Amino acid sequence: MKIPFLILFICTQFLYSFVQAKTIYVGKNKSIKTIKDAVKSSSHGDSVIVDAGTYYEKNLIIDKSITLSGINYPIIDGEGKYEIVSIKVSNVVFTGFKIQHSGYATLEDPAGIKIYDSNNVTILNNIIDDTFFGIYAQYAKNCLIKNNTLTAHGKEEQEIGNGIHCWKSDSMQIIGNKISGHRDGIYFEFVTNSIIWRNQSIKNIRYGLHFMFSHNDSYINNIFSGNGAGVAVMYTHGVKMYNNIFEQNWGDAAYGLLLKDISDSYIEGNIFVKNTSGIHMEGASRIQLGKNIFKNNGWAIQIQSSCMDVNVSHNNFLGNTFDVATNGTLVMNTFNNNYWDKYEGYDLNKDSYGDVPFRPISMFSMIIANNPQTMILFRSIMVSLLDKTERIVPTLIPENLKDEHPFMKPIAL
């Protein structure tokens, strides 16, 4: 009876020594000087720990499932020529590096860190500076990109890539990253079932967030501020946007949030401050737009006649130049129980709802939608007079675009 035990013991020992991961140290004073050599001498499951210093690795390819971690942010420099880190295998953890000066090529799209066809990759706490693309994932699945800081210094749209760029991926987690100076802060194309949480996408050249064909993703607690054209999202269903801040997207063609062909989505608890256009909707359908705050925007909501079943309720509209604009008389959307600071009605029965409906669309905003050149009369006495008369006797504005029971006081959100 003792022999099988012995065999079992030997077997487990053998297995243990086989499975046991080793740790490889890289540094100036260590036996291994470059990360490339460390990756070469490692096997699946090993850890590579890199000391502070600057490493010129050309293109560092990680083709083993290892954990790479840096101490005090060792710098990996691409010398302005190479893609810096290429992850080509699943189950890699990459953490604590500073990655700088990648190459620039519009055909190959070199990135600071690129994930190729891999699952379960974790990219954690890195600083990425002056790269063409920041973090690029293609055909990736179930990856975590967390607490990275990405900075680029592009001047023109065509000179710079996107911050976090995901293509044909699934179940991605993009959490707590800070992105600035890229073309698009976060770019998704064909990315599904993913979450974007607590990121800050600030002062990017084009869009703070840009996605297309990316169904069933959630965007929660992000800040999109001061981007060239705001946030644009297109051709997607099942979008959930909760508690984000869209602010300071101010310019000729800037939008807080541009929705094009979005359906079955929820946009709730967001704050839109000082955008040329808070939300611009085209071909949007079945959208719940609730509990948002629109403050000091040029237009709070531009809703084209191509939108359907958009339900706007329990929002606060404060200090916007125009609250709502549309381009036709067809309205298939509902506006209910919002607070409008321009409301002049009364509440006789003290149920905190106004007794007369509010028409959030002004005559002038209708006129502009039909004939943009009339914007030259913006803020003229004539226009304010027309607006006043139209409020009393509506003739031009869509009859059924009204809030039947507007709130008398701002809604506490």
Add this chain to the structure above:
Amino acid sequence: MNKVFKYIVIDILRNKTVLFYTLFLFVVSFTLFSFEENTAKGLLSLLNIILFIVPLISIIFSTIYIYNCSEFIELLICQPLKRKYIWLSLFNGLAVSLSFAFLIGCGITILIYEPTATGMIMILTGCLLSVIFVAISMLGTVSTRDKAKGIGKAILLWLYFALIFDGLVLFLLFQFSEYPLEKLMMVISGFNPIDLSRITVLLRLDVSALMGYTGAVFKDFFGTTFGFIISLFVLALWVIIPLIISTKKFQTKDL
């Protein structure tokens, strides 16, 4: 020129209407700035007030004033003074005192709350508007002997510049909506000093981003120093041309 000018300025500054006008402007601009949370917004609201009130008061007040001092003018003409000198002194007196009223009323608050280039331009356009509408009113009075008719004419002129002109522009834009009218609109806006002032100031404010393509075309021109100088020049023409015509008319007028 000094003496007549001095008499007129002192007479106007003692006038209760001008005092009230100054006080009104001061109170309005002060409240607008202190109620609005950001000063840019206050400036925008103040712009509306200035474009509405300043031309109205300037044109009505100077019309009435000139009719009221017709006896004084007759008296002056009996003296060995050139008619041109009398008329220009009258203009100077009115222009200076109304601009002064505007400067005290709005200028001080703008300087306190918004001492930027935009604020300065606003003060400048306010003064220019005062002067322009004094010149226009003098053109109106010189060609109408009857006081009631003259005041009616002044009100009508104000209505035209403040409202009817914009209505016509709106009509024009809709009739020719298929054509690119941006360039033409720039020329047309020159035909109304109120519109021109409004656009010049608006383009300097954040809200100009709302004006889309039209705004961009305007900004390309009026936003530059050259465009700004041109618009000031056009506004100056609005003073000079009516003044020359009215002076000519006054010189040959049978009093």
